[in-house]
Amino acid sequence: xxxxxxxxxxxxxxxxxxxxxxxxxxxxxxxxxxxxxxxxxxxxxxxxxxxxxxxxxxxxxxxxxxxxxxxxxxxxxxxxxxxxxxxxxxxxxxxxxxxxxxxxxxxxxxxxxxxxxxxxxxxxxxxxxxxxxxxxxxxxxxxxxxxxxxxxxxxxxxxxxxxxxxxxxxxxxxxxxxxxxxxxxxxxxxxxxxxxxxxxxxxxxxxxxxxxxxxxxxxxxxxxxxxxxxxxxxxxxxxxxxxxxxxxxxxxx
Amino acid sequence: xxxxxxxxxxxxxxxxxxxxxxxxxxxxxxxxxxxxxxxxxxxxxxxxxxxxxxxxxxxxxxxxxxxxxxxxxxxxxxxxxxxxxxxxxxxxxxxxxxxxxxxxxxxxxxxxxxxxxxxxxxxxxxxxxxxxxxxxxxxxxxxxxxxxxxxxxxxxxxxxxxxxxxxxxxxxxxxxxxxxxxxxxxxxxxxxxxxxxxxxxxxxxxxxxxxxxxxxxxxxxxxxxxxxxxxxxxxxxxxxxxxxxxxxxxxxxxxxxxxxxxxxxxxxxxxxxxxxxxxxxxxxxxxxxxxxxxxxxxxxxxxxxxxxxxxxxxxxxxxxxxxxxxxxxxxxxxxxxxxxxxxxxxxxxxxxxxxxxxxxxxxxxxxxxxxxxxxxxxxxxxxxxxxxxxxxxxxxxxxxxxxxxxxxxxxxxx
Numbered sequence: 001x002x003x004x005x006x007x008x009x010x011x012x013x014x015x016x017x018x019x020x021x022x023x024x025x026x027x028x029x030x031x032x033x034x035x036x037x038x039x040x041x042x043x044x045x046x047x048x049x050x051x052x053x054x055x056x057x058x059x060x061x062x063x064x065x066x067x068x069x070x071x072x073x074x075x076x077x078x079x080x081x082x083x084x085x086x087x088x089x090x091x092x093x094x095x096x097x098x099x100x101x102x103x104x105x106x107x108x109x110x111x112x113x114x115x116x117x118x119x120x121x122x123x124x125x126x127x128x129x130x131x132x133x134x135x136x137x138x139x140x141x142x143x144x145x146x147x148x149x150x151x152x153x154x155x156x157x158x159x160x161x162x163x164x165x166x167x168x169x170x171x172x173x174x175x176x177x178x179x180x181x182x183x184x185x186x187x188x189x190x191x192x193x194x195x196x197x198x199x200x201x202x203x204x205x206x207x208x209x210x211x212x213x214x215x216x217x218x219x220x221x222x223x224x225x226x227x228x229x230x231x232x233x234x235x236x237x238x239x240x241x242x243x244x245x246x247x248x249x250x251x252x253x
Numbered sequence: 254x255x256x257x258x259x260x261x262x263x264x265x266x267x268x269x270x271x272x273x274x275x276x277x278x279x280x281x282x283x284x285x286x287x288x289x290x291x292x293x294x295x296x297x298x299x300x301x302x303x304x305x306x307x308x309x310x311x312x313x314x315x316x317x318x319x320x321x322x323x324x325x326x327x328x329x330x331x332x333x334x335x336x337x338x339x340x341x342x343x344x345x346x347x348x349x350x351x352x353x354x355x356x357x358x359x360x361x362x363x364x365x366x367x368x369x370x371x372x373x374x375x376x377x378x379x380x381x382x383x384x385x386x387x388x389x390x391x392x393x394x395x396x397x398x399x400x401x402x403x404x405x406x407x408x409x410x411x412x413x414x415x416x417x418x419x420x421x422x423x424x425x426x427x428x429x430x431x432x433x434x435x436x437x438x439x440x441x442x443x444x445x446x447x448x449x450x451x452x453x454x455x456x457x458x459x460x461x462x463x464x465x466x467x468x469x470x471x472x473x474x475x476x477x478x479x480x481x482x483x484x485x486x487x488x489x490x491x492x493x494x495x496x497x498x499x500x501x502x503x504x505x506x507x508x509x510x511x512x513x514x515x516x517x518x519x520x521x522x523x524x525x526x527x528x529x530x531x532x533x534x535x536x537x538x539x540x541x542x543x544x545x546x547x548x549x550x551x552x553x554x555x556x557x558x559x560x561x562x563x564x565x566x567x568x569x570x571x572x573x574x575x576x577x578x579x580x581x582x583x584x585x586x587x588x589x590x591x592x593x594x595x596x597x598x599x600x601x602x603x604x605x606x607x608x609x610x611x612x613x614x615x616x617x618x619x620x621x622x623x624x625x626x627x628x629x630x631x632x633x634x635x636x637x638x639x640x641x642x643x644x645x646x647x648x649x650x651x652x653x654x655x656x657x658x659x660x661x662x663x664x665x666x667x
Contacts, residue, residue, distance in 0.1 A: 052556060054467055081559035091550035093569060103568070104558035154554070161558060 001046060001083075001165055001195065005060035007223075008041050008050060015041045017223040018060070021214060023165075028187060028196045030206040030232065033216035034247070038224025039199045040088075042216070043167050046197060047083035048076040064164070081108065083165040084158035089174050090150030092142030092157070097134050100142040100153055101125060104161040120160055128156035129186050148179025155186065159194065166190065168198040172205065184209045203248055207236045215244045290646065293639030294414050297382040297389050299396060301407040303370040304335070314364060319357040326352060326360060329368070337367035373429050374407065376636050382411065414640035423606040424622065428633030433641050435605055436622035439521070440590060442609045443618055446525025447532060447589050452582060454529070455536030459578075462537070463544040464566055483534035491598030494527025499599055508613030519600030522612040527599050531592065532585040539581020543574040576663030583656040587649045593620035619645045 001023040008016040016038040023029050023046075031039045041050065048069060050056040061068045069079045081104075093100050101121045105112060112120075121138070125131040130152040134145070142153050151171055158166060168187075172180040180202075187196060187209055200206050206213055213235040215228040228241045239245045306314050310325055317325065329335055330343035346352070346363065355363075365371060375392050382389065389409060396407045422432025458479075466472040498506050503518035506526070547570050555565040601621040609616050619641060626638035 047557070049553065049556065052553070077559050077561050079559075080557060085553075085557035087550060087553060087557070089550060091548075091554040093551065093554065094573065103555075104560070107558065107560055107564060157554075157558065 002063040003042075003045070003060070004063065006042075006045060006062055007059040008038070008045050009055075009057045009059070010053065011055040014221070014223040016045070017219065017225045019226045021226060021229060023195060023197060024212060025195050026191055026193070027211040028191050028198060028209060029212040029214060030210035031197065031199045031214045031216060032201075032203065032206050032247070033214075033224070034218065035201075036222075036224075037216045037218045039216055040169050041224070042226075043169055043197055043199050044085075046165065046167055047080045047085055049080075049085060051076045081161055082163050083167060084161065084163035086151070086154050086158055086166065086168045086171045088170040090147055090154055092145070092150050092153050094141060094143050096139045097125075097142050097145070097153060098138040101156050101160045104157060108161060124156040124160035125153075127159050127190070128152045129182065129189075130156055146179070148175050148182060151175060151179070151183060152186065155183075155190075159190070163194065165195045165197065168196065170199050170201060173201060180205070203236075203250070207232060207248075215239070215241070215247065217243055217247075287646075290639050290642050292379045293636055294379075294643045295382075296379045296412065296636075297377045297409050298373045298412045298633075299375040299389070299393055299407050300410050301372055301374045301396065301400070302405050303337075304368050305405045306364075306369055309364070309368065314361060317357075319355075319360065322357060322360040322364070323352050323355075326364065335368055337370065338363075342367070372427070373412075373633055376412070376633050414636045415643055419637070419640055420644075423608075424604065424617075424625075425606075428626075428629070428631055428637050431626075431634075431637055433619065433622060433644060435608060436617050436619045436641070437644075438608050439601070439605075439616035440618040442521045442612075442616060443524045443528060443596075444586055444589055446521055446612060447528040448582070448586060450525060450529035451532050451536055451585065455533050455582075455585075456540050456578060458533075459537045459540030459544055460566060460571075463541050464562065464570065479534050479537055483538060486594075487531055487592050488594040488598065490527055490531040491595030493530065494523060494595060494599045498523040498526045506613075511613075513613050516613050516615070519602070519615060520613045521609055521616045524596060524599050524601065524616060524618075525612070527595050528589045528592065531595060532589050535585040535588060536581055539584065540574070540578045543577025543581065544570060546577060547573040576659050580656045580660045580663075583652050583659070587652040587656075590649060590652070591620055591645065593618075593624055596621050597624070619648075 003019050003021040003023075006016065006019045006021075007014055019042060021029075021042075031043060033039050044050045045058055045062060046069075050058065058070050062070060064079070064082065067074070069083075093103065095103070098121055101124050102117055105117060105120055122131060122135075125134060130149060133149060134140075134153075142150065145153060151174075155166075155171075172183050175183065184205065187198070190196060191211075198206075198210065210232045213230065213232040214226055215235060216224050217227045219225050228235060228239060228244045230240075235244060236248050239248065245251075309329065310317065314322070326338070326343070330338050330340050333340055350359075352360065374396060377389050377392075393407060393409055400407065418430075419432045420437070421434055422430060423435045424433075425431045462472070462476060462479075466475075499518035504510050506518045506520050506523040507513070507516040508520070508522075509516070551569050551573060552565055555569050556562075560568070596618050601617045602615045603617070603621070603625050605615055605617050607614075623638050623641045623645065626634045626641065629635075
């Protein structure tokens with residue numbers, strides 16, 4: 001994916017200004033920056049989740065395989081089938097674990113044969129490193145799982161529809177350190193098949209888990225801008241921008 | 254420092270006492286209401302008969318078979334001993350409906366009406382029954398002294414005005430023989446009609462307003478007005494129903510359009526439509542609140558998987574909001590159940606003995622029935638009015654209880 005001069009507005013307010021960002025395929029790109037700088041807004045622009053906010057508007061282009069996902073003839077629903085999303089708080093459906101994973105698949109293919117669907121559910125749960133923990137209780141509600149398991153269920157649900165890109169909006173902020181490590185390990189396996197973008201407040205997480213890092217900052221007019229984009233190692237060891245250095249070393253704010 | 258804490262604590266105590274008093278006041282009001290209804294629904298009555306059944310037959314009449322009763326009636330008529338059932342009267346009754354074809358209950362009714370003529374001549378409240386038996390006995394003595402020679406003595410009986418017969422009888426000119434069958438069936442029919450109309454429209458409007466409508470002035474105006482409509486006095490809905498459904502759309506609401514002749518517009522359909530308008534704002538507002546209470550994260554999860562808006566509403570929002578919507582619906586139902594004013598205006602029948610047969614039949618409802626009975630001069634009508642109030646209250650309280658149980662169940666599952 002590629003953002004070209006993308007600006008995101010909420011009504012008259014410009015929340016994100018002029019971001020040009022190449023997202024490398026099958027790599028993990030982390031977005032870091034202080035609160036309110038537009039990280040989540042930028043992330044949500046990549047699968048048109050901002051469309052759900054009535055006043056939101058995107059200028060510039062965001063390309064998926066060379067096609068602008070904001071072109072007039074593109075359907076946001078189609079975009080979201082290809083760009084999945086995992087949210088800050090685990091939000092499984094109050095339905096059985098099986099149905100949680102099968103939901104997206106059934107939408108695309110309502111008459112999918114049961115064995116085929118079973119296979120996809122198992123494969124997705126294995127992909128999210130959750131299969132062994134839930135294989136005996138697929139009929140139990142997804143909301144009965146622990147927080148970390150719920151988040152992995154949400155990942156399984158997202159990858160079940162076989163997207164190209166996975167967006168993760170602070171996926172570990174509601175989890176304990178052990179569940180966090182599990183998700184991070186999972187991300188490393190997932191990146192073999194998916195392009196991943198993750199918003200995080202946790203510097204160590206960005207440093208540990210990502211290949212590329214975007215540093216964002218709020219401008220005086222409160223619009224968020226991208227001040228640096230580079231390989232993660234570079235950002236954390238040898239940033240070009242003073243503000244990045246201050247931020248990643250914890251001297252900021 | 255120290256004195257400050259003491260005065261603050263004292264203020265807190267005073268506040269607590271005031272709130273306790275408010276709660277107690279509300280409770281007392283509720284208990285008083287119930288006691289008042291119970292007081293009139295049960296109590297002693299003085300029953301007078303013109304002929305004791307034992308004079309007619311040594312075995313109790315209820316134990317006689319149909320044929321034995323028939324023989325008894327024939328024998329009495331042939332003897333010409335009783336003014337109530339002379340030979341001529343027997344022939345007239347037989348030509349109306351041959352005795353051979355009458356059921357046991359029907360023949361018993363004839364015997365009761367013509368011969369025994371059991372009637373309640375005085376009724377007492379539960380309070381008088383329990384705590385002032387002297388007044389009951391005084392009345393009894395007075396009646397017995399004044400009775401005509403040869404008549405059996407009046408007796409005191411305890412009576413629950415809510416009894417099996419009360420539910421199965423239609424209304425009549427004698428209080429103790431009247432029941433709420435027509436009224437209950439009418440109420441049920443009107444409620445069913447109301448819900449069939451108001452539920453789909455109300456829920457549909459709520460979904461539109463919450464999920465689809467954009468935030469703009471027009472929609473704000475609509476929202477405000479729906480909230481206002483919930484506060485419009487019900488009599489005004491009654492007037493609207495009278496002009497629109499009963500009068501203007503009479504050919505539709507009377508069923509004339511469908512080839513059903515002989516009705517006017519004062520039908521169950523008109524009442525249901527009027528009541529639907531009345532409860533619509535309640536259903537919409539409650540459904541909106543239920544839909545609003547569905548966490549946004551659920552919608553986002555669905556959209557994030559590439560579900561359309563309709564799929565999201567159908568698969569996630571509606572199931573999650575359903576208990577709340579049902580709660581609101583039940584509350585709306587109990588409101589409709591108790592409404593009286595619009596039914597008076599729309600034209601519920603004041604006297605009707607036939608069960609409702611369809612959307613185009615005449616009807617009456619429980620509150621109307623109660624209202625009519627309280628306006629009757631005969632004291633016993635006040636007893637059956639109280640009994641009907643008791644039935645209505647029980648229905649309403651059970652509906653509210655179901656609503657509360659549903660709400661609790663919803664809280665537990667989320």
